[in-house]
Amino acid sequence: MSAIEIRDLRKAFGTLEVLRGIDLSVETGEVVCVIGPSGSGKSTLLRCVNLLEEPSGGSVHVDGVEVTDPDCDIDAVRRRIGMVFQQFNLFGHLRVRENLTIAQRRVLRRSRAEAERIAAENLHRVGLAEKADAYPAQLSGGQQQRVAIARALAMDPRLMLFDEPTSALDPELVGEVLAVMRSLAAEGMTMLVVTHEMSFAREVASRVVFMDDGTVVESGPPEEVFGSPREARTREFLHRVLEPTRVSEAEIGVHTPFPSRRS
């Protein structure tokens, strides 16, 4: 049984079709990285897995439970799916420790002592044990994102969703978040990651999925997708992302030097 099984997933916002029939499965223990240009539907795909977006068609199964079934207890399914957002979304009115314990206590009904023990373990896991008493606003972006990861882990999720976890970070803070994700992957966590970090995808992913215009264009092991992409669209995207300084004027439709302003 796959951790995530997505069949013919469709999502439209009004007349705008964002997902046009996605088929994708993630096996337990796999790390799947979804790459692609902005607006290609990557984040929407991720948000359909835990029903933050209501799919317009198709089905999504998580651990054998169909989340797209209207009778599905979505709160129960979400408990097993950790999610990390681009904007961290830490609870600003709560200390770091309380950020990690509130759902454990209110949702999982753990005792205060147990919740705090698990919170401490997970803060230690992301290297922020000493920040338990801080408020989110007192932390750097990288630290906030690591706390967000720890908050998700404290619920003992069966799989983790990452929605561009490093896109809102200053460049020098990206590494610490990727390091935490890498160690998580090494521990065998099932992960579905939407990312622009190609080196992370190449190094950590068991499979890379390239999306464009609401469809999966190509998917396979990272060495194949990055090393010898089959599709022209994949090749163009990777060329632009991996070698931004080599993008020629001809490619983007600039045929002459800019006309001079003199008249």
Next chain:
Amino acid sequence: MADPETLATGADGRPAPLPAPPRRRLGRRQRQRLWRLAGYLVFTLVLLSVVAAADWDRLADSFLRLDIAGEMFPGAITVALRNTIVYTLLAFAFGLVLGLVLALMRLSSVGPYRWFATGYIELFRGLPALLVLFMVGYGVPLAFPDREIPGGVYGAVTVGLGATAAAYMAETIRAGIQAVPRGQLEAARTLGMSHARAMVSIVLPQAFRIVIPPLTNEIILLTKDTSLAYVLGVTATTIELTKFAGDALNTRVNPTPLVVAGLLYLAITLPLSQLVRWLERRAAKER
């Protein structure tokens, strides 16, 4: 205005690099200074003429009769001020609870809740508080002869002023809820919280933090609105500051009680507005 001839130096006579704008005799800064001076002058003159026109002995005799002021105590504090505060707090509590419910209804995905809340808010924002008090005090008893609002005048003031305050507070609280980023709710839902649990534990605490300054303002407004309670026919034990001062004014035919009542209102509202300022400063720092 001062004579322009004496001030027209400085900017004049310098070489003009560009085709000159209409020539001015005064520099920009000089003119500004001149206008400010003129303003101060007029202001001081008006103030002085008012002070000179007033008959200070008569004024003191009318407004500052210490013997009459003394007679008002301790009743002014133990009964009138106390009731003013009690009416304010009761109406505020009622308005806050009702306002919160209305705000949540207004944001509900259920159409009829939204329509009801919108209708209520538009209605009670549009009606004078005095009219609502009359309604509660005289309209409701006539319409439901066998029922009555518990608590007598206290209950009627609570409902009458609270109903109006709720309409304003509902809009304030709604704005506060909407100011909490959508990601907060999403993060809470992702952790398995129900919508209601996420609202109570995550969104509302942050929303209330945002709306504390405007809600404190609402208390100040309510404090003053309690002066309308007299229309319900208050008695010696339920009397509030304005009516208390009005009665004393009638019996002594001297306006000193009004000054006393005014000072007592200020004793409530000035610290509150100071508090609002402090809260706003703190909120600005947190952002």
